[in-house]
Structures are given as structure tokens and as C-alpha cells.
Amino acid sequence: MYINDHPLLESEFLEEITFFYEGKQLIAKSGQTVAAALMGNGIKVFGVSRKLQQPRGVFCANGRCCSCFVTIDGLDHTLSCMTRIEEGMQVFFNGGDPVVGRGGSGI
Amino acid sequence: MEFELVIIGGGPAGLMAALTAAEKGVKTAIVEESFALGGQLRQQAQVLENLPKEFGKQSGIALAKFFSNKVSSIGVTALLGHTMIGTYRNGTIGVSNGKDTFPIYAKKILVTTGAAEQAALFPGWTLPGVMTIGAAQILLNRERVLPGKEAVVLGCNSISYDIAKQLRACGVNVQGIIEKKSIDEIDKELIEKFESENIEVFFHSNIEKAAGKQHVEKVWIDNDVLKKEREIDLVCISNGLYPVTEPLELLDCEFTYIENLGGRIPKYGSSFTTSNSSVYVAGNAAGITCIEGILVTASIAVTGILEDLAILNNIEAKKQKEILWTELLKAETGRYSKVHDARISLVNDFLPKEI
Ligand SMILES: Cc1cc2nc3c(=O)[nH]c(=O)nc-3n(C[C@H](O)[C@H](O)[C@H](O)COP(=O)(O)OP(=O)(O)OC[C@H]3O[C@@H](n4cnc5c(N)ncnc54)[C@H](O)[C@@H]3O)c2cc1C
Ligand code: FES
Numbered sequence: 001m002y003i004n005d006h007p008l009l010e011s012e013f014l015e016e017i018t019f020f021y022e023g024k025q026l027i028a029k030s031g032q033t034v035a036a037a038l039m040g041n042g043i044k045v046f047g048v049s050r051k052l053q054q055p056r057g058v059f060c061a062n063g064r065c066c067s068c069f070v071t072i073d074g075l076d077h078t079l080s081c082m083t084r085i086e087e088g089m090q091v092f093f094n095g096g097d098p099v100v101g102r103g104g105s106g107i
Numbered sequence: 108m109e110f111e112l113v114i115i116g117g118g119p120a121g122l123m124a125a126l127t128a129a130e131k132g133v134k135t136a137i138v139e140e141s142f143a144l145g146g147q148l149r150q151q152a153q154v155l156e157n158l159p160k161e162f163g164k165q166s167g168i169a170l171a172k173f174f175s176n177k178v179s180s181i182g183v184t185a186l187l188g189h190t191m192i193g194t195y196r197n198g199t200i201g202v203s204n205g206k207d208t209f210p211i212y213a214k215k216i217l218v219t220t221g222a223a224e225q226a227a228l229f230p231g232w233t234l235p236g237v238m239t240i241g242a243a244q245i246l247l248n249r250e251r252v253l254p255g256k257e258a259v260v261l262g263c264n265s266i267s268y269d270i271a272k273q274l275r276a277c278g279v280n281v282q283g284i285i286e287k288k289s290i291d292e293i294d295k296e297l298i299e300k301f302e303s304e305n306i307e308v309f310f311h312s313n314i315e316k317a318a319g320k321q322h323v324e325k326v327w328i329d330n331d332v333l334k335k336e337r338e339i340d341l342v343c344i345s346n347g348l349y350p351v352t353e354p355l356e357l358l359d360c361e362f363t364y365i366e367n368l369g370g371r372i373p374k375y376g377s378s379f380t381t382s383n384s385s386v387y388v389a390g391n392a393a394g395i396t397c398i399e400g401i402l403v404t405a406s407i408a409v410t411g412i413l414e415d416l417a418i419l420n421n422i423e424a425k426k427q428k429e430i431l432w433t434e435l436l437k438a439e440t441g442r443y444s445k446v447h448d449a450r451i452s453l454v455n456d457f458l459p460k461e462i
Pocket of ligand 1: 062115116117118119120121138139140141145146147148151189190191192219220221222223224240241242244266269348351353354389390391392398401
């Protein structure tokens with residue numbers, strides 16, 4: 001949930017921007033990170049862990065723990081807490097290891 | 108790119124140093140991994156009470172803004188979204204913005220990469236909704252997003268006090284603070300502060316486990332007598348900080364382990380020079396301390412750098428360092444006196460390498 005009237009901070013006017021999560025159009029505030037934009041829309045689970053496929057989301061919000069990976073505009077394993085949300089961004093759930101290969105075909 | 112001074116990390120220590128150096132005409136750059144200056148001050152809504160006189164009393168957020176404005180008006184080059192990721196064979200630092208990697212030549216390097224939060228392990232600690240208390244504060248105050256509605260906090264300390272209050276002000280129900288230690292091991296004044304805010308602290312307690320289908324829904328508090336199950340959607344871990352030192356490792360600085368300074372840290376001398384004579388360290392990267400300590404260590408390191416660059420002569424530099432070390436002693440009294448003692452013995456043991 002976005003905090004519109006923050007009791008401790010000056011109110012700021014932040015422009016609303018739209019982005020897509022799993023193809024669905026959502027609204028964020030400009031200047032937010034992708035992680036915050038997702039949390040602001042009630043999304044807490046951003047992906048699954050590599051081995052045991054357990055749910056993962058924000059843990060440190062500081063780029064240190066790698067728990068918040070998502071796919072952004074085609075790039076797998078991007079840290080959502082260190083990336084700013086942008087108009088039209090396509091964000092996807094991190095379903096596991098990305099396909100890495102030399103030939104571009106995943107082999 | 109070529110600079111006289113390159114500062115790695117644009118938090119309070121790095122910014123303080125950049126300002127002082129630039130005022131003396133040193134061509135300075137800050138390399139900062141995130142997309143804004145201010146470091147961990149950027150989400151600190153609480154008023155910082157004991158800042159050096161010239162700053163008065165202001166919130167961390169206000170101080171971050173003050174520093175960033177000043178630094179950009181004085182002509183410091185700020186490379187935002189840039190991380191120091193390595194060194195070239197000749198010692199030049201390598202910086203990446205995610206797309207390009209390039210060298211930056213610097214006569215002197217100051218590492219002010221700050222600290223990171225320690226995790227605490229219990230079954231279920233990786234579930235979404237379990238996060239560090241700093242992450243909750245970032246979501247709340249930087250991002251203006253509620254991290255949850257019903258919370259418990261693990262760890263009774265001054266940071267969890269400030270942030271528990273902020274969470275509550277924003278409408279999060281803080282059900283209580285869970286603390287492993289017994290009541291007589293915790294600072295009385297701190298306990299009174301929690302009491303006066305009506306925030307319950309469970310001493311001699313721990314989180315036995317956390318559970319939930321997709322994200323955290325329940326915790327079990329093990330407190331000797333009662334094993335209590337609670338419905339929550341947020342668990343905040345406040346388990347202390349450790350210095351962030353990767354750039355110092357890349358720069359071949361010698362390390363040591365000192366519990367009272369937060370763990371593994373670089374060895375340094377009385378000007379905060381490391382074993383690599385062109386590399387300095389300051390702020391929480393040089394040992395976990397209070398905000399005053401963070402700013403003063405940066406001032407000492409800059410004095411050393413100005414001396415090395417022959418902008419200050421030895422006599423002036425010595426005089427300034429003496430004043431600053433007295434200030435540091437004053438900043439690190441009481442709760443931080445163990446930090447200061449550890450720092451002094453580290454500095455006394457420091458023998459610069461023969462060149
Ligand atoms: C999440 C969090 C919350 C905190 N909250 C509080 C609080 O409420 N109260 C309190 O008293 N203390 C708090 N602290 C402690 C904090 O360390 C200090 O308050 C203070 O900000 C430290 O100042 P600094 O300048 O040493 O480092 P920081 O403020 O941490 O700044 C270091 C900067 O270096 C950058 N950096 C790191 N590595 C690299 C690299 N390789 N290349 C480029 N840039 C890099 C970081 O992005 C950061 O901006 C918190 C710490 C964290 C991590
Ligand atoms: S939440 Fe830890 S790296 Fe993003």
C-alpha cells in the first residue's frame with residue numbers, strides 16, 4: 001500500500017507512471033524502485049529460490065542479499081530493489097535460473 | 108577519467124570528506140552504487156540529536172539533502188549508479204555502471220562504503236515479509252510503501268526503537284520486540300524509552316520459527332514460559348551491522364578481525380590510511396559507530412589526504428588531527444566507548460609498510 005499522507009515526512013508530489021507485471025498494467029510513483037512499486041501494489045513474492053523453489057521477496061532493500069530478483073525488460077535476475085521503475089517497464093516473476101548459453105539458443 | 112581524490116560510497120562519511128576536500132580545491136569524484144547520494148541517511152526520519160555543532164539537529168533525510176546539494180554546487184563529480192568492481196593491474200580502480208566498465212585514475216582513494224545489516228536465522232527467515240529493519244525503514248520513508256500491517260521486531264536496540272516508532276506512526280501495529288538477552292543485560296534508558304511508547308519487549312525470547320504459505324503469516328515466540336503463536340505479516344530483524352569492505356579487499360588492504368568494531372575491518376593508522384598507502388577508509392566501513400563518529404572519522408581521513416597531497420603542511424595537519432581525535436573521543440563515549448578503545452588499539456598496532 002502506498003502511503004499518501006506520510007505522518008513523519010513532507011508530502012511530495014510524485015508523478016504516477018504505469019508499468020507491467022506479468023503482463024498486467026499497474027501504477028507506481030516515479031522515483032520508486034521496482035521492488036517498492038511491486039510492494040505498493042500488494043505483491044510480496046517476487047520469485048522462487050534456485051534449488052528448493054521457495055518464495056522470495058525483499059529482504060535487505062539495499063542490493064546486498066539478492067533475494068529480490070525479477071526479470072526486467074528481458075533481463076533475468078535483476079535486483080528489483082536497486083532498479084528504478086520506468087514508464088512501460090515489463091517486469092516478470094523470477095521463476096528460477098535464467099537460461100545461459102553461448103549461442104543464444106540456450107545451449 | 109582522472110582525479111586527485113576518488114571516494115567510493117556517497118553516504119555521510121563520503122559526502123563530508125568530498126565537501127572538505129573540494130573546499131580546499133582538490134579535484135574530487137564520488138563513485139556511488141545507487142542512484143542517489145546520502146547513503147543510509149536517506150531513510151532516517153528520526154532527528155539526529157548529537158550532530159557536530161555546525162549541523163544543528165536535523166533528521167537523517169534532511170542531512171542527506173543538505174550534503175547532496177552542497178556537494179553538487181561545489182563541483183564534485185558524482186558518478187551515480189556506478190559501482191567499484193575491481194582494480195586493474197597497475198592499481199587503477201575499475202568502475203561499472205552495469206553497461207560499461209572503465210578505469211578511473213586517482214592519486215588518493217577514500218573508501219566509505221558504510222555498513223550492512225546482519226541477518227538472524229530461524230526456520231522461515233527467508234519468507235517474503237521477513238526483512239531487515241532497515242529494509243522496512245527504506246520501504247516506509249524512502250519509498251513510502253507500507254511493508255506490512257502486523258509486525259514483530261527481533262532485537263531490542265536504539266535502531267529498532269526509532270524504526271518501531273516510525274512503523275507505528277505510519278499505521279503498522281507493532282505487536283512487540285523480541286529480545287534474546289535478559290532484561291538486566293539491556294540499557295535501562297532504552298527499556299524506559301520502549302515503555303514510555305507502550306511498545307512491549309519480550310526479554311529472554313526468540314523467534315522459534317516463522318511460517319506461511321507464500322509469505323510470512325505466523326511466528327512462534329519462544330519465551331521460556333510461553334510458546335506463543337502470533338499472526339503477523341511482517342517480521343523485522345534488527346541484529347546489528349557489519350562493515351562493507353569489498354573495495355578495500357580489491358585494493359589489497361590488510362585486514363584484521365575486531366569484534367567491537369563490527370567484525371572484519373582493514374587495518375589503519377591515525378590518519379585512517381590503510382596498509383595500501385594511497386587508500387584511506389572512514390565512516391562505518393572503518394568500524395561501526397554513531398553518526399558523529401562517522402563524520403569525524405571522515406574529517407580525519409581528509410586531513411591525512413590533504414597532508415599527503417601537500418595542501419596542508421605537517422604542522423597544520425598534526426594540529427587539526429589532534430583536535431579531531433579529541434572530538435572523536437567525545438563522540439565515542441558512553442555506549443560507544445568500547446568502539447573507541449578498539450579503534451585506539453588498532454591505530455596503535457598499525458605499522459605502515461616500508462616503501
Ligand atoms: C538499511 C540500513 C538502515 C540503517 N538505519 C540506521 C538508523 O536508523 N539509525 C542509525 O543510527 N544507523 C542506521 N544505519 C547505520 C548506517 O550505517 C549509518 O547510519 C550511516 O549511514 C553510515 O554512514 P557511511 O557514510 O559510513 O555509510 P553509508 O551511509 O552506508 O553509505 C555508503 C555508500 O556507499 C555505497 N557503496 C557501497 N559499496 C559500494 C561500491 N563498491 N561502489 C560504489 N558505492 C558503494 C552505498 O550505496 C552507500 O550509498 C543503517 C544502515 C543500514 C544498512
Ligand atoms: S532485497 Fe536484498 S538485494 Fe534486493
